[in-house]
Amino acid sequence: MMTIRKANERGHADHGWLNSYHTFSFANYHDPNWMGFRNLRVINDDTVAPGAGFGEHPHRDMEIISYVLDGALEHRDSIGTGRVIKPGEFQYMAAGTGVVHSEYNPSKQNPVHFLQIWIQPDKAGAKPAYGEKAYSSAAPGRLNLVASKSGRDGSIRINQDADLWLAKFSDSDTLTHELRPDRHAWVHVAEGNVTLNGKKLSAGDGAAISQESKLQLVGSGKAQVLLFDLN
Numbered sequence: 464m465m466t467i468r469k470a471n472e473r474g475h476a477d478h479g480w481l482n483s484y485h486t487f488s489f490a491n492y493h494d495p496n497w498m499g500f501r502n503l504r505v506i507n508d509d510t511v512a513p514g515a516g517f518g519e520h521p522h523r524d525m526e527i528i529s530y531v532l533d534g535a536l537e538h539r540d541s542i543g544t545g546r547v548i549k550p551g552e553f554q555y556m557a558a559g560t561g562v563v564h565s566e567y568n569p570s571k572q573n574p575v576h577f578l579q580i581w582i583q584p585d586k587a588g589a590k591p592a593y594g595e596k597a598y599s600s601a602a603p604g605r606l607n608l609v610a611s612k613s614g615r616d617g618s619i620r621i622n623q624d625a626d627l628w629l630a631k632f633s634d635s636d637t638l639t640h641e642l643r644p645d646r647h648a649w650v651h652v653a654e655g656n657v658t659l660n661g662k663k664l665s666a667g668d669g670a671a672i673s674q675e676s677k678l679q680l681v682g683s684g685k686a687q688v689l690l691f692d693l694n
Contacts, residue, residue, distance in 0.1 A: 464674050465660060468497065470667025473508075480515035484508040486651070486669050500649050500671050501693040502623050505581035508667060510574050511536075516567030522558035524589075526582040526621050528610065529554045529566070530629075530689070532653060534575030540564035544593045548577075551599025553609050553629075555619045559589035578653060578689070584622040585612075594619040598629055603682070604636040606690070626692040632657060632682025640678040640690060647693045648672040655686025 474485035474492030485492045486506035487499045499505070504525070516537070529536060529548065536548045540556065541563040548554045556562060568575040596609050596619055610627040614620030618627075630638050632655065642648055650659055650670045657664055658681040664670065672678060680688060 464672070465662065466671045467662060467664070468669040468671070470665065473667065480512045482510045484667060499583075501647050502583045502585075502625055503580075503649050503691055503693060504583050505579065506651055506669065507579040508576075509579055510576045511566075511568045512574055513568055513570050513572055517565060519563050519565045521561060521563050522556075523561045524584055524587045525558045526584050526623055527556045527558060528580040528582070528627065529577050530580070530653070531575065531577045532687075534573050534577075535569055536575050536577055537567045537569045538564065540593070542591050542593060546595070548595070549599070551597060551601070553596045553598070553619070555592075555594040555596075555610060555621065557584070557589055557592040557622055559584075559591045559622075562591045578651070580627075580689075582621065582623050582625055585624060586622065589622045598631075601629070601631055603631040603633040603685075604638070606630050606638055606640060624694040628690040628692065630680060630688045630690060632680070632684075632686040632688070634682060634684065636682040638680045640680070640692070642672070642676055642678065642692065644676075645694075648675075648678060649691040649693065650678070650680070651689045651691075653687040653689055656683040657681060657686050657688055658683065
């Protein structure tokens with residue numbers, strides 16, 4: 464069973480310095496039909512104006528992942544991390560017992576476009592942690608494991624039984640992902656156009672998949688997809 468969430472159906476907030484599209488309910492946008500999917504709670508498609516950003520603010524008990532699509536994102540936090548994340552790079556922060564952080568666009572000329580992802584942890588009170596993975600040079604036509612509960616195959620270790628995969632496409636690349644029994648998936652198209660199990664999806668579209676054993680993704684030109692394999 465597959466339920467498609469079209470890009471133009473998402474919540475939208477334009478604050479001038481921030482243009483954000485919400486796949487799931489977030490802040491002032493509330494839709495009881497879209498409160499998240501399984502342990503995936505937030506996918507925000509954010510564009511931040513030059514020189515602007517999110518000032519210092521706290522988080523607790525949430526797994527937070529950012530993926531930069533264009534521009535640069537400067538991160539600073541209370542556990543001593545300060546980094547500028549660039550296109551093709553993932554940033555992970557386990558908020559756990561509590562973290563204060565800020566996210567800014569360091570450029571004075573160019574906006575930054577990134578995805579902000581929240582996953583609910585499998586336990587409260589974890590130790591705060593930080594991690595990164597870079598896929599700017601990843602070849603198209605393969606699935607790259609970004610994050611997992613076990614940290615297998617060099618992926619970022621997170622506090623939830625969830626796998627996050629990145630797929631890049633060029634032309635008609637075809638990728639298949641097997642879902643184990645009682646597993647679910649969310650597919651988010653970050654850029655471009657793909658076909659998922661015969662259904663066409665475009666940038667910003669998402670799809671919830673349950674009671675399926677196999678996902679087939681076919682590219683149509685240059686595209687990027689995030690695939691969440693969830694319990």
